[in-house]
Amino acid sequence: MISTFKNAWKIPSLRKKMLFTLFMLLIYRLGSHITVPYMNAQIVQKLYSSTGQTVFSLLDLMAGGNFSKFTIFAANIYPYITSSIVIQLLTIAIPSLEALSKEGETGRKKIAMYTRYLAIVIAFVQAIGFSFGFFAEAVVATTLLEKSVVVLSIVAGSAFLIWIGEQITEHGIGNGISLLIFAGIIARFPTDIMRSVTLVKAGKASPIFLVIFLLIAILIVVFVVALNEGERRIPVQYAKRVVGRKMYGGQSTHIPVKVLMSGVMPMIFASSIVSIPTTIAWFTKNESTRRTIAKFFTVEGVPGTIFYVVFTVLLIIFFTYFYTAIQFNTVEYSKNLQQNGGFVPGIRAGKSTSDYLQRTVNRLCLPGAIALSILAILPIFLTRISHLPFNYGGTSIIIVVGVVLETTRVLEQQMLMRHYKGFLNK
Template identity: 55%
Template sequence: MISTLRNAWKIPDLRSKIVYTFMMLVIFRLGSVIPVPGINIDYVRAIVSQAGLLGFFDLFSGGAFGNMTIFALSITPYITASIIMQLLTIAIPSLEEMAKEGEEGRKKIAQYTRYATVVLALIQAAGISIGLFGSALISRDPFSVTVVVLTLTAGTAFLMWLGEQITEKGIGNGISLLIFAGIVSRVPFSIKEIWFQLQQGTLSPISLIVFLALSVVIIAAVVAIQEGTRKIPVQYAKRVVGRKMYGGQSSHIPLKVNQSGVIPVIFAMSLLSFPQTISLFFGQDSGFANWVATWLNPNSINIWGVVIYSLLSAVLIIFFTYFYTAITFNPVEISTNMKKHGGFIPGIRPGKPTTDYLNKVLNRITLAGAVFLATIALLPTILMRITGMQIAFGGTALLIVVGVALETMKQVEAQMLMRHYQGFLK
């Protein structure tokens, strides 16, 4: 990875893309320390430190939520809006036709997603300002509340724009990189917490060693699964066009074990935070907020609350893995293209039998990838319940960090390979 980055730095346009991405992430981190006007930050920190699920949300915002900065809502409303739009694209025929129109259709859907993001951000900002952190408002007059709501909403809208700019002009997926930067920025804080627990004697060195060993295993496993592919052999028949003979060569279709990357984990996390968003309107001491904290919280005192949260998380991760794989890989289209070019899978007839075979193989390896994602996401939570360690940097965070790093490096390598081809053609 280091050698790839070193080689990429030598290419002028790639270097400018890397610098641009880095500067956008610096802007993101700068905005994460600018407080929202009219809020008592100490009160907010006290609430976030007591509520487990809020602390989990604070991790993915890079500490912006706990410090009530302009980026406190993070990019979560955009992710939720993306989930809603993708589900509606399947349910509503007009949106499905729009998605098939190509670039123009995708631009329209992206525009609808932006509108939905602003609406969701407004709802969440109102819930935080009026409900959960209502007592943190220095002044409760309508003007002060409006300023807080609009500031939080504008922060999310700016992050959405920032992510799109990184995707368009930088390296990697902008939204994923913003989440990546937020999680990585909390690593020093997590190390400080672990050191404090060791000094206080609340954490044993053996438990720390076990957790670190498990983290290394998780990282290695994520890399192995992300890189794992099932190669489907494809043979192309010989055909004569004029005086030339084409085809006759062998190739393969690489089916990735984890076709969807870390998207299912991010989607599941966003969906599970939705009840928490609703509870913001009722306040921290309300019955609904207490119910969410008890039964939908990975750090709940009630063991059954942890079990329910873990099961829901696993089911959602598996569902979104299949859902996103179905969107990104179309066996019917692959089969049709193979048939047009005289390709076939040895032992399988072209057409529908090929489509059925690809579906069968894809379903099997997707199940393996989905179960793996769910297991890795939940394993550290189980370990923390057993060892008593209380650190935020768990399996979900590790999955996202390693997955985003791998995907970004692949994009860098693809950009370098494309430029090598261009140089060869010149």
Template identity: 50%
Template sequence: MIKTIAQAWKVAELRTKMIFTFLMLVIFRLGSCIPVPGIDRSQLANMFNANESGLFGLFDLFSGGSFSNFTIFALSITPYITASIILQLLTIAIPKLEEIAKEGTEGRKKIAQYTRYLTVVLALVQAIGYTFGLFRQVIADNSALSKIVIILTLCAGTAFLMWLGEQINEKGIGNGISLIIFAGIVDRIPRGISHTLSAYRDGTVSIVSIILFVIFALVVVVGIVLVQQGQRKIPVQYAKRVVGRKMYGGQSTHIPIKVNQAGVIPVIFAISLLQFPLTITYIWPGTSFAAWVAKWLSPSGHPGVWIYVTLDIILIIFFTYFYTAVTFNPQEVADNMKANGGFIPGIRPGRPTVEYLNKVMTRITFAGAIFLAVIAAMPTLLQQWTNLSIGFGGTSLLIAVGVALDTMKQLETQMVMRNYSGFLK
């Protein structure tokens, strides 16, 4: 990784992209320190001291600490993720949206535009809920103007993060939204280590629990790297054909099918959906619905933790298959191979090829989905078996390592493209 970064730094264009990405992430971290106006900081600290874990921890994970400090980025990029989920589901359910999505670049631009509009709407709803619900006790000035300013500030923060992520996609390296979440997670690591050491000195966490977590973290990191890099290579043979006076084809290649084709997206999607009923309980506390959710659907409830983990596993498996189906189309791959005279040895072109690719993808995706589900669920279970409470668990490591690998892969791809370009010149 270090060698790749060093080589990429020597290329002027890639160096510019890397510097731009870094500066965008710096702006994100600086914005995470700007507080929302009209908030009583002492009451805010007391509220989070009483709710250090559970849902607050999940919100704080995605916002990089902005949620607990109630800064302008307190909503984080969660509304955008939720909007993306909704649009992708509607694309399958509504034929008109499906037609737009198949229009190529212009279709993707329209879907992206709809996603932005829906993000602003969801951010507005969430900001109103926080202002009049969860954070109503920490607002210093209860006037209508003060609350309007808070709502607009939170919405503007989410819109700015969405724009920041798109700028990274366009002018930087890697996926902008994923990198924003990655930056927030990495920023929490030093504080998590400090908190754990303090808990150890106070005697609330044993050395066995810390060693158990370190071993778990190392296993997770190694497992993530192996699964993210693992792939099934399906051989493809191209028949020889004569065009004019030249002969084309005859070479052998392969189709790389990754074990985890969906990356960390299923985990992010699953957490976003599981947060929804829990968010309502914090907006309207004290209701019978809030008590029911706290008992049955909360990661800190009993027996809610087991139901939460079960739903988390089911949603991750579902979104792994769903996102893989969106990003990999066996019919399109088979048609492209057939059009170029390619075939899988032992498999007839056309429908048999599609069925074979579907079978391979279904089996290999199951392994990747189970891995993601286990890694995401284990930290919650470990916290039930030990008193260890740390700011980064399996989900955090999964997202951080996955985003780092994806970013490095994009960097290597761009380097290869430029090397080939230079060679051809």
């Protein structure tokens, strides 16, 4: 991985992309220090601290501390993630959107535009919930204009992050949305580690659990790397063709089918969905209603923990299959193989090949989804046992490792393309 980054840095065009990505991430971190106007920061911290280890902790971790500080990036990139989920589901359900998605670049641009518009609407709703629901006591705005500034600051922050994410994807290296979440998690690592050490020094947690956590963190990294790199290679044979006096085809190759083709996206999607009950709680000022939602729909209470665990597992499994189906269309792959004279040995071309590929993908998806689910819910149990903040021990490490591997893979692909271009120009 390190050698890949070193080699990429030597190529001027890739170095420019890497610097652009770093510059965009720097702007994001600078914006994380701009607090929302007309908000009492001390009361915000007090209200956030009173929530304990809820879904807010995970959201704040992946937002780089923007939620607990209530900066202009408090809603972070989550409105866009939620919007992407909704639009992708609607693309399957609504024929006109499905047809639009198949129109090539023009269709994709229109769908991206709809996603952005819906993300702004969701950000607006969340901003009202944040400001005048959960953090209502911290609002010092009195006039309608001042209250509007509070809401619009958060909406503008999310819109700006969406723009930064798209710019990174288009002009930088890797997936912009994933890199923004990655930057937020990395920014919180030192603070959370120091907090764990402080708890151990104060005698509120056992040092044995801290050592166990470090070992678990290393094992998680190794396991995630193996999970991301694991693949099944389906052999493909191309038939021989005679064109004029030359013979083409006849070579053997393979289709690499990843165990975790969807990457970290199912975990990001699932974390956005499970936060919806808490979002609803932000809109109510009734303390009794809030406590009921916290008890049954967050990890504060035993019923809520069961709901959170079961729902998170189901969502991760669903989005793993869903995202894989979007990325790897077995019907289209089978058609392309047939048109180019390729076939899987022992499998008939056409529908039989498509069914075979689908069965293979399904068998690989299930263990990958279960592994992701276990790693996602592991911090909940470790936190309850050790009383240490283990949020950064499961989901966040998976996202960090996944994004690093994905970015490394993108760099390798771009370097390979440039080597081919250089070879063809000679």
